[in-house]
Amino acid sequence: MNIDDAYQSIANAVTAGRNAHAYLVCGSQQDCSSFAGRLLLFLLCESASERPCGKCKACASVPGRSHPDITWLYPKGKGRVISVDDVRNTIKTLQQTSFGGSWKVCVVTDAESMNQSSANAFLKTLEEPGGKTVILLLSSKPEFLLPTIKSRCQMVSLLSGEQISPTEWNEKLYGLLADDAYRTRQSGKGAGSVLKALAISGSIAAIFADVKEWASDNAEKELKWIQDQMTRDAEESDDFDELLDAAATAKMKGIRSQLVKNLELWHRDILMLVLGAPAEVLYHVEHIEVLKERASLLSAKAALHNVEQIELLNRYFDRNLNNDEALRYVMPQLA
Ligand SMILES: [Zn+2]
Numbered sequence: 001m002n003i004d005d006a007y008q009s010i011a012n013a014v015t016a017g018r019n020a021h022a023y024l025v026c027g028s029q030q031d032c033s034s035f036a037g038r039l040l041l042f043l044l045c046e047s048a049s050e051r052p053c054g055k056c057k058a059c060a061s062v063p064g065r066s067h068p069d070i071t072w073l074y075p076k077g078k079g080r081v082i083s084v085d086d087v088r089n090t091i092k093t094l095q096q097t098s099f100g101g102s103w104k105v106c107v108v109t110d111a112e113s114m115n116q117s118s119a120n121a122f123l124k125t126l127e128e129p130g131g132k133t134v135i136l137l138l139s140s141k142p143e144f145l146l147p148t149i150k151s152r153c154q155m156v157s158l159l160s161g162e163q164i165s166p167t168e169w170n171e172k173l174y175g176l177l178a179d180d181a182y183r184t185r186q187s188g189k190g191a192g193s194v195l196k197a198l199a200i201s202g203s204i205a206a207i208f209a210d211v212k213e214w215a216s217d218n219a220e221k222e223l224k225w226i227q228d229q230m231t232r233d234a235e236e237s238d239d240f241d242e243l244l245d246a247a248a249t250a251k252m253k254g255i256r257s258q259l260v261k262n263l264e265l266w267h268r269d270i271l272m273l274v275l276g277a278p279a280e281v282l283y284h285v286e287h288i289e290v291l292k293e294r295a296s297l298l299s300a301k302a303a304l305h306n307v308e309q310i311e312l313l314n315r316y317f318d319r320n321l322n323n324d325e326a327l328r329y330v331m332p333q334l335a
Contacts, residue, residue, distance in 0.1 A: 003035050006156050011042050014134075020154035022126045022135040024111070024142065027158030030222065032138035035158060036107055037063070043103040043134060044069060058100060068099040071106045075113035082108070084118040091125050094133055104133045111137035112144035119146045126152040143258070172207050173259055176200065177266055178290045194332050201327035204263075208256055208323040215251035220244055256317065264310040270294045271303040302335035309333050 006025075013019040025032050040062050047053035061067045073090045075082050090106060098104045106129070108114075114122065126149065129135055137153060139145060176182060182200060265283040272281055273295035279288055295303070309330050316326035 001157055003031060003038070003158055006035060006158060007038050007042075010039060010156070014043065019134065021129050021133065022137065022153040023156050024137045024139065024145070024150060024153035025156045025158065026139050026142040028222065029138075029140050031158040032109075032140065035156075036136050036138060039136065040067075040070060040105055040107070043105055044100060046100065046102070069102070069104045071104070072109070073106060074109040080110070080113055082110070082114045082118050084115075084121050087114070087118045087121045091121070094125065094129055098132065102132065104131065106133070106135045108135065108137045110141075111139040111149070112141045114146070114149065116146065119149050123148060123152065141254070169207055169211055169255065169259060170262060173204070173262060174266075174284075174287065176203050176207075177263070178287060197332035197334065198328060201324075201331035204331070205324045205327050207259065208252075208327075211255045211259075212248075212252045212323075215255065216244070216248035219247035219251055222247065253317075256323075257314070260310065260314050260317065264307065264314070266291075267303070267306040267310050270298065271300070271307055274298055274300050274303040298335060306334050 010019060010023065025035055027035070041052035041059060044058040044062055044067055045051040045053055046056040046058050052059050058067060062070070071090050071093045073082060073086055076086070077083070094104060094106055126135060135153075137145075137149070142150070262284075266287075269282045269284050269287075269291050273291055279285055282288065282291065284291065298306075313326055313330040316330070317323075
């Protein structure tokens with residue numbers, strides 16, 4: 001949905017008194033912010049007729065984030081986590097009566113940064129914030145949100161159809177994992193099997209290379225946008241390239257770590273099956289047939305070894321070993 005349509009439909013719901021207590025807004029950071037900005041103005045504007053009027057006190061203070069009826073919750077510190085203490089303070093603030101006598105709004109940015117305990121502390125408030133309260137959770141990585149959070153919010157997706165999502169690469173990865181080459185490798189031995197392993201690591205490296213290219217295009221667009229929004233007086237920033245590089249690397253790493261996580265979960269599923277666990281505990285239950293077949297070829301020790309190898313791959317990436325090298329080292333070690 002585009003921002004205009006999403007905004008209009010929620011504004012209509014508010015006017016009709018049918019709005020949800022909590023909305024999960026998914027999209028790029030700038031789309032989420034501009035959507036939240038418009039909705040905040042709409043909710044808090046003091047005008048009785050057209051909202052936002054652009055003239056009242058609320059309209060003046062919302063853009064500067066200084067409106068007393070807006071509570072911000074966002075990740076802090078080195079770990080970039082939304083802490084349980086911050087959640088509890090936010091809940092207390094939301095329980096107080098509003099200053100303007102109208103809506104109270106809580107905006108949670110990077111909502112996926114809530115950990116298990118902060119999410120748990122927030123659940124009841126998400127369900128029943130009480131009074132005239134709206135909670136807006138913004139997330140550019142909704143795939144990392146805990147299901148308990150997602151299920152309590154009405155979803156607003158600002159992701160456009162043509163935008164590439166990590167799902168596409170995940171599909172490629174699963175295609176590769178389900179491919180015969182990956183299986184033959186697991187049951188094979190000797191030089192031919194090492195060659196196959198190298199071919200597989202080449203294919204995974206190709207997916208990562210794709211991700212990298214996308215990340216740097218996407219980061220460039222975003223950064224240009226941010227610079228356009230910032231002060232107009234400054235001339236073109238000298239460190240644009242540096243910023244771009246950092247942003248692209250961060251994006252690439254984010255998606256890569258999700259892909260590696262899935263690779264790890266794939267091998268964990270095989271291990272679970274080897275250990276006799278029921279299908280219900282599998283992460284990739286839709287691939288149950290392939291997983292069962294793989295499991296039938298492996299001992300528990302070998303299946304565990306594979307999980308450990310993928311963990312090792314993750315550690316290599318953490319230490320900034322390049323994609324090709326890390327894969328070429330790890331993939332031939334898989335049993
Ligand atoms: Zn106004």
